[in-house]
């Protein structure tokens with residue numbers, strides 16, 4: 001039903017295309033009521049084919065994932081031909097470009113970033129999901145130079161919980177764990193730790209531990225699990241990388257062990273905080289008050305509406321107001337469409 005695309009333009013200013021990801025393009029937008037910038041991921045259904053299920057999977061996963069280091073989904077609008085995902089805007093681009101621009105990161109800067117990745121992954125696993133496509137291209141940098149995980153299109157939530165084995169071999173070759181390559185049954189969280197090891201290597205070294213233009217050669221290198229440690233790596237970094245890129249998944253360090261791993265604790269002296277700072281069940285009273293006034297509804301009916309988490313304009317308005325509050329901005333809605341840059 002085409003008129004529903006109007007729903008996008010009713011609530012958002014839509015500006016230029018700021019990027020593309022796979023079968024989607026991403027435009028910059030602004031939520032009219034709060035004035036907050038958003039990223040609008042636009043998917044054309046006819047380009048998808050059977051990938052439509054992947055998009056539905058990503059949307060369902062993102063509705064259940066609310067965390068300070070995961071890109072937040074605010075609203076979903078579906079028309080007969082398109083799906084619009086209104087997402088948290090990350091002006092810093094992705095980590096891949098960031099590494100390229102700096103050649104490689106210092107151990108100190110890597111540690112700050114890696115702690116945020118461990119925080120996000122401990123939360124994702126605690127919700128019963130495995131990401132399965134961890135790589136610098138799928139990690140964005142927000143306006144406060146914090147990391148946000150994106151692209152849950154390949155994630156898995158095994159019915160029996162993360163302890164259950166998965167079979168689908170997927171992900172990006174250079175980051176894929178050996179057990180996936182051998183087409184053996186694998187545990188999603190263990191495969192994610194391998195990918196985190198490859199990611200940590202890329203941050204510290206500026207190149208990949210296993211690389212080859214020929215896929216077969218690349219896979220053989222991964223299953224052998226042998227790679228060169230550049231001379232600039234500290235002994236602590238070499239040890240952690242070795243513990244994460246263990247070919248035998250049962251010998252690999254777990255995300256839980258990473259939370260207070262000596263390398264992760266260095267200079268920070270505290271374990272990684274992985275709990276969500278905005279748990280899904282929590283309702284913020286200030287945001288409810290502002291919305292109730294603006295919608296000319298009672299606080300009770302406004303609260304009930306927000307609690308339905310329909311990922312419609314009400315969800316978006318609430319989450320964007322909450323984001324403003326958490327960044328110290330006034331918890332205010334602008335009823336008349338204000339003029340911006």
Ligand SMILES: CN(C)C[C@H]1CC[C@H](N2C(=O)NCc3cnc4ccc(-c5cc(Cl)c(O)c(Cl)c5)cc4c32)CC1
Nearest residue numbers: 018019020021026039087088089090091094137150151
């Ligand atoms: C694998 N790479 C190519 C992927 C690219 C995709 C475009 C990205 N991007 C820009 O190009 N410019 C700035 C920019 C700003 N805010 C963003 C917020 C969310 C997303 C986003 C979120 C999800 Cl959940 C998702 O699935 C996808 Cl595809 C995108 C992208 C943003 C973005 C950068 C990484």
